[in-house]
Amino acid sequence: MSDPRASSGARVVSLVPSLTEAVAETLPGALVGATDWCSHPADLDVTRIGGTKNPDLERVLALAPDLVIANEEENRAPDLDALRAAGLDVLVTEVRSVPQAFAELARVLAACGAPARPDWLAQAEAAWAALPRPGSRTTAVVPVWRRPWMVLGRDTFAGDVLARLGVGHLYAGHPERYPRVPLEELRAAAPDVVVLPDEPYRFTADDGPEAFPGLRCALVSGRHLTWYGPSLAEAPGVLSAALRATRR
Structure with missing residues (x-):
């Protein structure tokens, strides 16, 4: 065939x-x-x-x-x-x-x-297109690197992906697209969730959440968060499930 x-x-x-x-x-x-x-x-x-x-x-x-x-x-x-x-x-x-x-x-x-x-x-x-219009926003910080800590800032594809899932990251208005932010400042921002993708930095259950004691952390697939290709078809479901499965 x-x-x-x-x-x-x-x-x-x-x-x-x-x-x-x-x-x-x-x-x-x-x-x-x-x-x-x-x-x-x-x-x-x-x-x-x-x-x-x-x-x-x-x-x-x-x-x-x-x-x-x-x-x-x-x-x-x-x-x-x-x-x-x-x-x-x-x-x-x-x-x-x-x-x-x-x-x-x-x-x-x-x-x-x-x-x-x-x-x-x-x-x-x-x-x-089938996603419902987000209601109340979940606030987040989204580290993409460690040593030094870097997070999503303004005007990023991953930020738009999260926004369409009802997640507003707190550095969306930062003048830089991937700002370096001290860990103490990230903690003090007190987001509802810390979103930790497995790329470009490979955050894991043992490498990332321990830096944010008392805050909920969501380990997510970097491919579904940052790639624009066939993974886009399943990204809404995969990311939504990961965001629900948060841990302290």
Whole structure:
């Protein structure tokens, strides 16, 4: 039986784990290169080209891709400029909200050769559209790094994800997008919940909650909180369940 998903003759290198998963799900065989951090799908068999912040540009060039897909936050402008200077077509996304994620995913997939909007993208849009309008807000701080402590600030995709689930993080109005905040200040903010994702820093039950004695902590999937790809379809349910399962 043939694969019901579309196939493409385009050769694509992805510098973003979210976009890697989206292209792999929609256009099997299109990807020829991806970063070392591109962990989904688990059986992805492509040339690895280094990290998102330090790709091996010579290896990317050797793959002779028709398109390189990137993101303005995850990838460095000098690397993207170097690829363009070498003659490659580079598509750069900007994702700061859930609606913008859907629009950018459609743009990327069309550029990669998808003949139509894939079913998983329609399902993801429906899942988010079906959410009830949040009532009372749960306040939160959302650390994304430790040593030093860094949290979600203004204008972030993860912040918009949480807002649509009824969670308002307390640093949404901070002038920086990922401010460094002393632990004592985070504790003193007294949020309803401390949201601890497992990426980019891998917070676990033994690494994170102990820093916030007396505060409720929710360990959540970083992929569902910060990735914009097929995981968006299940993210509302997965994150809502994790937020309900808080611990002191």
